[in-house]
Structure formats: C-alpha cells, structure tokens
Amino acid sequence: MKIIGKNSVSQYISYLLLLLAVLFAIQLIYIMIGFTVSFYNFKTGNNILSDFFIIGTDVGWSKNEWTQQVDHMMKFKFFVPFTEQNVLTGMFNLGSVLNHIFGAIFITLFFYISYKFLKEISKENVFNANALLWLKRFGWLNIIYTAVTLATVPFTTKNIFAVTYSVIIFLFFGALILFIVEFFKKGLELQEQVDLTI
Template identity: 85%
Template sequence: MKIIGKNSLSQYASYLLILLAILFAIQLVYILIGFAISLYNLKTGSNILEDFFIIGTDVGWSKNEWTMPFDNMMKFKFFVPFTEQNLLTGMFNLGSVLNHIFGSIFITLFFYISYKFLREISRDNVFNAKALLWLKRFGWLNIIYTAITLATIPFATKSIFAATYSVVVFLFFGGLILFVVEFFKKGLELQDQADLTI
C-alpha cells in the first residue's frame, strides 16, 4: 500500500484523525458545559446535573498522603455521560480550569490540522500549496502550545521542571515541522518548474 496519494495509508489515516478530532471536540464542549454548570452550582448552591459534574471539597478522592493537603480545597470531578467512569478531575481554580480547557483545545486542533494535512497529501498532486499551508499551521500550533504552556507553568504547578520537560518536546516537534515545510516548499517549486517546462 502507498503511503501518500490516492488510496494510500495517508488517506485512511486521515479518516481516523477526523474521527478523533470530532470526539475531542465533543469532549471539549462537554468540559466547557461541565465547568459552566459547576461554577453555577457553586455560586447558587444548586445541584444541576450533579450525577455528571461533581464540585466540592470532597469529590471522592481517596484519602492518602498525596490528597490530604488538598482536603479543604475546592475540587471537581466530571464523569463520562451516563456512566461512573471518571473523565476529568482536579482542583477547581482558574489555573486548573484554564489548563484543562487549553489542553482540550490543543488536542482537538492537533488532530484536526493533522487530518487536513493528510487529506491534502492523499490527492494526486501531493506537493500542493494547501498541504504546505496545513503543515505550516501544524508546526506553529505546536510552538504556540509550548510557548503558552511555558508561560503559564509558574501559575499552574509547583513542579516547574517536570512540566517544562513534558512540553519542550512539542517545541522541538513544531520546529522540526517548520524545517520540513521549507523542504516541502522546495518540492513544490521543483514541481511548478517541471510543469512549466512541460
């Protein structure tokens, strides 16, 4: 099986990526609704959708040496709809909420832009301007994600080294992709010159 072009691995991988992008977009919407309802419930004392979205000082975390320091802090727990499967949990503060939302936006865009790029290289004309544009966006997405995450680490976590270590790979990945974009540009230029010669 071919890797690029029509009826290739890239074409079938693009189908998987759009499915993942849709699933993560639905999860993002669900998380946004969960945070909005949790904030409303906290401010008003209501219990709207409390089977899906729990907020309070006790959200069912087991008592141990790691969770004891957080006993009196506000926490949240979101379940997968109509199940008791934990989807998301954490501290209910601005830094944590924004971190979860930003991470969900990033992963949704990561899969969507990957889908768009693979779809473009699944065409007869692999070297095309749209493929180059989506690849460039993919590189910049990774670099921007790293920059924003590094800027917010001091506010979101106490372990600056561990958090920095986990996101620097995206900076390297984004930079590497931008080098690939330049290589891709040369391929596009050579193809255009060949077309003009013919």
C-alpha cells in the same frame, strides 16, 4: 499500498484522525459545559446536573499522602453521562480550569490539523500549497502550545521542571516541522517548474 496519494495509507489515517478530532471536540464541549455548570452551582449553591459534574471538597478521591494535603480545597470530577466513568478531575481553581480547557483545545486542533494535512497529501498532486499551509499551521500549533504552557506554569503548578520536561518535545516537534515546511516548499517549487516546462 502507497504511503501518500490516492487510496494510500495517509488517506485512511486521515479518516482516523478526523474521527479523533470529532471525539475530542465533543469532549471539549462537554468539559466546557461541565465547568460552566460547576461554576454556576458553586456560585448559587444549586445542584444542576450534579450526577455528571461533581464539585466540592470531597469528590471521591482516595485518601493518601498527596490528597490529604488538599482535603480543604475545592475539587471537581466530571463523569461520562449516565455512567460512573471519570472524564476529568482536578482542582477547581482558575489556573486548573484554564489549563484543562487549553489542553483540550490543543489536542482537538492537533488531530484536526493532522487530518487536514494528511487529506491534502492523499491527493494525486502531493506537493500542493494547501498541504504546505496545513503543515505550517501544525508546526506553529506545537510551538504556540509550548510557549503558552510555559507562560502559565507559574500560575498553575509549583514544579516548573516537570511541566517543562513534558512540553519541550512539542517545541522541538514544531521547529522540526517548520524545517520540513521549507523542504516541502522546495518540492512544490520544483514541481511547478516541471509543470511549466511541460
């Protein structure tokens, strides 16, 4: 089986990436609803959808040396609907909420843009302008994610080195992809020259 082109590995992987993008988009919508409902419940004292979205100083975290330090702080816990399976949990403050939403947006776009790129290279004409465009977007997505994450570190965590260590790979990945885009451009130019010659 071919790696790229029609009926190739890239085509089947693109279907998997589309499925993942859809699942993460659903999760993104769910957690945004969760934060909205939780904020409403927090401000009004209501208990709307409290079986799915828990907010309070006690959301069922086990007691240990790390959780005891934040016993008095507001926390949240979101469950998969009609189950006790945890989807997301954390501190209920603006930095944490924005961090979770931004991370969910990033992972959704990560899989969607990957899908679009692999879909483009699954065509007969592998070197095409759309493939180049989606690959470039993928590179910039990784660089922007790193920049925004590092810019928000002072507001979301005290340990800048742990966050930097975990996101710096995306900066490298994005830069590497932008170099690959330039290589891809040369391939596209050569293909156009060959097509014109023929």
